Amino acid sequence: MNDVSIERAGDAQMPEILPLLAPLAGTQIVAFVARDGNGAMLGAGGIGWQSWGDPPGFPAWIHVMPDHRRAGVGRALARALIERTQGEAPALWAIRPLVEGEPAPAFAKAMGMEPRYRQLRFRGDAQRLYAHLVSILDRLRRHDRIPDGATCVRLDGNNAAAVAALVRREVRGASPAIGGWIAQALKDPTRRSAIDLDRSRVLEINGVVAGAVLTRRLADGDNSEIICTVVSPEVRGGWANVLVLTETTRTGAESTCDWYLFDCAHDNRDTLGLARRTGAEHLSTEENYYYAIAGRGAA
Structure with missing residues (x-):
């Protein structure tokens, strides 16, 4: 050099x-x-x-x-x-996250970084995802599993701060920029790099934010990426995920969205099952890399 x-x-x-x-x-x-x-x-x-x-x-x-x-x-x-x-x-x-098989992970490892969180990336058909989720949600409704007071609303200025706080608190590896992305969307809804307000949904229980699915519009303008799915710990593992995902995919299936990109932790059995049952295509495997500074000094 x-x-x-x-x-x-x-x-x-x-x-x-x-x-x-x-x-x-x-x-x-x-x-x-x-x-x-x-x-x-x-x-x-x-x-x-x-x-x-x-x-x-x-x-x-x-x-x-x-x-x-x-x-x-x-x-x-x-x-x-x-x-x-x-x-x-x-x-x-x-x-x-760095994609397995590309040059970036090799560079990260050469610098002493270690992989921590392993994720799988999928591309799923919007109509198939929505139809499958609707069938699950209908079954939950028939068995009275959806509590009164649970509703899904649009992401807006009234719930933005609570959503950003929930994501930062509960989502492993969530970007620290999430609050900034939401703020960008509220300031300029046409900005493609920001959160898509039209295709994101917030779960509220008796008016209190309890979950969210956040999406952004991809470069083609029609298809979307699900960048974050989160629910509060007290309602995790069941109806809450299904309700907010169903309402989110509804916004795509009823518009011009043909497919969604979405990520899944390698041990998230629910999302892996959803990908498998809806025929989603596995595109890549990614890992978050970490470098411990304490006690090591400069590399």
């Missing part, structure tokens, strides 16, 4: 850097940039300056320009992130 410098990014540099650190959008970012001797940008790395994950740590992301990979730029940026957080956080997390 010749004539490469790593420097802390100032406010004036952030507009140039932020597109490379898109996964950290919605967090308070501390960023570093790598440049060559002519000042050309080779890559950037950033930390979301807030605790996240279990075990706790700061979310981080590194992006190196394709023509400059495998030249030590990524390692230099990683060292800068680790040195900056030494004494401030016990660990770093890759804010986005």
Whole structure:
């Protein structure tokens, strides 16, 4: 690695850097940039300056320009992130899951990171998902399993803060930017990178937020990704998940959505069963990577 410098990014540099650190959008970012001797940008790395994950740590992301990979730029940026957080956080997390078989996991392992949460990604037909969930919900209703006062409503300014708090508290590996994504959607509902208010649903019991399914619209504008499903611990494991998922998939099945992307923890038997019974296609397996700083020093 010749004539490469790593420097802390100032406010004036952030507009140039932020597109490379898109996964950290919605967090308070501390960023570093790598440049060559002519000042050309080779890559950037950033930390979301807030605790996240279990075990706790700061979310981080590194992006190196394709023509400059495998030249030590990524390692230099990683060292800068680790040195900056030494004494401030016990660990770093890759804010986005890394796909098995791609170059990113190999880089993460070379930096001493360890995989923690394993997830499977599926693509499911919107109509089949909705029809299967309706059949389960109808059976629950016939047996009076849905309590009075349980209803699903649209995500809006009245319930946004409670939903974000529930996600941060109950969803393992949930992005620390979730509150920012919801805020973006409320400010500009047409922004595709934000939560899709039209196809997300919130479970309320007697007016109190008890669950949510949050989606975002994909690049084609018609299909959706389910980025988060959560219910409160006291209603977990049964009717609550089915009710809020049914109402969410209804919004897609009754519109232009042909399919959903959704993730599932490798040990989540309910969601794995739903994927299998509806013929969802397994697209990839992903893992969240973790680097323990405490007691290790800079890499």
